[in-house]
Amino acid sequence: MELHGVSAVVTGGASGLGEATARALAERGAKVAVLDIQADQAQAVASEIGGVAGACDVTDAASAEAALEAAKAAHGPVGVAVNCAGVAPAKKIVGRDGPMPLEDFRRVIEINLIGSFNVMRLAAAQMVEREPNEDGERGVIISTASVAAYEGQIGQAAYAASKGGIVGLTLPAARELASSGVRVLSIAPGLFGTPMMLGMPRTVQDSLAATLPFPQRFGKPAEYADLVLFMIGNPLMNGETVRIDNALRMAPR
Ligand SMILES: NC(=O)c1ccc[n+]([C@@H]2O[C@H](COP(=O)([O-])OP(=O)(O)OC[C@H]3O[C@@H](n4cnc5c(N)ncnc54)[C@H](O)[C@@H]3O)[C@@H](O)[C@H]2O)c1
Known part of the structure; x- marks a missing residue:
C-alpha cells in the first residue's frame, strides 16, 4: 500500500516502538494520529511530525472509539493501524506473597490483547469505507506480539499469554477481513532499546544483550518501524506473525 496521504493511527505512539513507527509513517507522507494514554507525550510527538494526538486508553471501548473518530475527522478513514500500546510487568503465578492476584493477570490481557x-x-470498520487500490487493498492492521508468545520466561505468564493471543488473533482476522481488502499482521520483537528496556540497570541490560546471538545489541526502535513499513508496502504480507529478534530464543529465566 502506498503511504502518501494515508490516514494512520499508532497506539502507544508516545514512546518506544510506537513513537518510532509514528515518525517513520509521517516521513513516508502518512497523516498520523498518535494515540496513547500519556496524552502530553503523544501531543509532543504529534507536534513534531505534523500529526494529531489522541488521549486514548486502548482497554476502554468509548475512549478508543472517540480517538478513532477524531483521527477520521482529522485525516479521513483510517488506512493503516499499528498497535504498539502495551505493558510488560513480571510476576510469578505463585510468588512470595501467594498466588498472583487475578486482577494483575487480567490487566495485562486487557491492555495487550483486548486493547x-x-x-x-x-x-x-473505517477501512472498509476507503476506496480500494488497484490490488483491491483498503487497509493494513499490524499488532505487536513478542518472542514471549513462543518462549515466555518464568514471571511472564500473563505477558506471554497476552502476546500468544495476538499471534492467535492474526490469521482469523486476516481471513475474515480479506473480503474487505484489509491485511492483518503482527510483529514479534525480541529485545529493543525502548524506555521499557532502557529503564533497567546497566548490568541487567548487558546480561540481556549477551543472550542475543547476532547482532549482540538491542534492536533500535527505527528497525522495528522498518519492518512495519515493509509489511505495509508488500501486498503479499498477510496473516503472519514475523519475528525480529537477532535469532534470540529465550531461556526459562
Ligand atoms: N521493547 C522491547 O524489547 C519489546 C519486545 C517485545 C515486545 N514489545 C512490545 O512492543 C510494544 C511497545 O513497547 P515499547 O518497548 O515501545 O514500550 P514503551 O513503554 O516505550 O511504550 C508503550 C506505550 O504504550 C502506552 N500504553 C500503555 N498502556 C496503554 C493503554 N491502556 N492505552 C494506551 N496506551 C497505553 C504507554 O503509555 C507507552 O507510551 C508493547 O506491546 C511491548 O509489549 C517490546
Whole structure:
C-alpha cells in the first residue's frame, strides 16, 4: 500500500516502538494520529511530525472509539493501524506473597490483547469505507506480539499469554477481513532499546544483550518501524506473525 496521504493511527505512539513507527509513517507522507494514554507525550510527538494526538486508553471501548473518530475527522478513514500500546510487568503465578492476584493477570490481557483487538475492530470498520487500490487493498492492521508468545520466561505468564493471543488473533482476522481488502499482521520483537528496556540497570541490560546471538545489541526502535513499513508496502504480507529478534530464543529465566 502506498503511504502518501494515508490516514494512520499508532497506539502507544508516545514512546518506544510506537513513537518510532509514528515518525517513520509521517516521513513516508502518512497523516498520523498518535494515540496513547500519556496524552502530553503523544501531543509532543504529534507536534513534531505534523500529526494529531489522541488521549486514548486502548482497554476502554468509548475512549478508543472517540480517538478513532477524531483521527477520521482529522485525516479521513483510517488506512493503516499499528498497535504498539502495551505493558510488560513480571510476576510469578505463585510468588512470595501467594498466588498472583487475578486482577494483575487480567490487566495485562486487557491492555495487550483486548486493547489491540479494540483498535483492530474500530480501524477495520473505517477501512472498509476507503476506496480500494488497484490490488483491491483498503487497509493494513499490524499488532505487536513478542518472542514471549513462543518462549515466555518464568514471571511472564500473563505477558506471554497476552502476546500468544495476538499471534492467535492474526490469521482469523486476516481471513475474515480479506473480503474487505484489509491485511492483518503482527510483529514479534525480541529485545529493543525502548524506555521499557532502557529503564533497567546497566548490568541487567548487558546480561540481556549477551543472550542475543547476532547482532549482540538491542534492536533500535527505527528497525522495528522498518519492518512495519515493509509489511505495509508488500501486498503479499498477510496473516503472519514475523519475528525480529537477532535469532534470540529465550531461556526459562
Ligand atoms: N521493547 C522491547 O524489547 C519489546 C519486545 C517485545 C515486545 N514489545 C512490545 O512492543 C510494544 C511497545 O513497547 P515499547 O518497548 O515501545 O514500550 P514503551 O513503554 O516505550 O511504550 C508503550 C506505550 O504504550 C502506552 N500504553 C500503555 N498502556 C496503554 C493503554 N491502556 N492505552 C494506551 N496506551 C497505553 C504507554 O503509555 C507507552 O507510551 C508493547 O506491546 C511491548 O509489549 C517490546
